Amino acid sequence: MTDCRTLSDAQLVDLLKAGDHHSFSEIYKRYNTLLYIYAYKKLQDTESAKDVIQEIYVHLWNSRSNLNIQTTLSGYLYKAVLNRVLNVFRHVAITQEYISSFKEVTDNAPAQTDYRIREKDLEALIEKEINNLPEKMREIFQLRRQEYLSNKEIADRLNISEHTVATQIKRALKTLRGKLGLFLFIYAFLTGMLK
Structure with a gap:
């Protein structure tokens, strides 16, 4: 077994493409802290920075066989972090815009008359997003939500592990x-739309 600590980034990438776990671990050890600091400086949020880094490493491992790094490994990783950070910012901006428009509607609408309409719109939005979940995830989620099955019951029905559920x-x-x-999300959860 090769000591990955002595290998160059390019050599680690070659081993990673071949599915070598040790090279992936070494890449993680070399860059995890630096990438986290970079993400945290941009996001100013510990959990968001951790999520971004986790997504980067999951993507790196899942796409290892067709990895095409045009620059250095470090350049590739930093660019990947920056792209994910920009996605987070875009998502936050869209969410804030949606919340603002929702708040404007709720502030200006007569309370009782429009309540049911807003609730139906929200239910439709939630159903749409649930239907957009990946097929297996949606199936598991619906079994919990509609049939109130436990993790064990879902696992038994679908022949998968409870951990997967x-x-x-x-x-x-x-x-x-x-x-x-x-x-x-909190509103939907508290009103039972996600249960």
């Missing part, structure tokens, strides 16, 4: 929170 439900909720914005 828990992970898929957690990812579904995180995706919906990202799509709906925190305000709408």
Whole structure:
């Protein structure tokens, strides 16, 4: 077994493309802290920075076989972080715009008359976002939400592990929170639209 600590970045990338776990671990050790600091300086939020870095490494591993690095490994990783950070900013701006327009509607509308219309619109929006989830994730989420099955019951029905069920439900909720914005997500959860 080669000691990956002595290899150059280019050599690590070659091994990574071949599916070598040790090279991936070494890339992680070399760049994780530096990339986290870079993401944190841009986002000023610990959890968001951690999420960005995790997404970078998941993408790096999942796309290893067709990885095409035109620059250096470090340049590639920093550019990937910057792109993810920009996506976070874009998403926050869209969410804020949506919340502002939602707040404007709720502030200006007669309370009782428009309440049911807004609730139906919100239900339709939630259903649309649930239907946009990846197929397996949607199936697991709907079994929990509509049939009130436990993780074990879902796992038994779909012949998958309970851990997979828990992970898929957690990812579904995180995706919906990202799509709906925190305000709408909390509202939907508290009113039972996501249960």
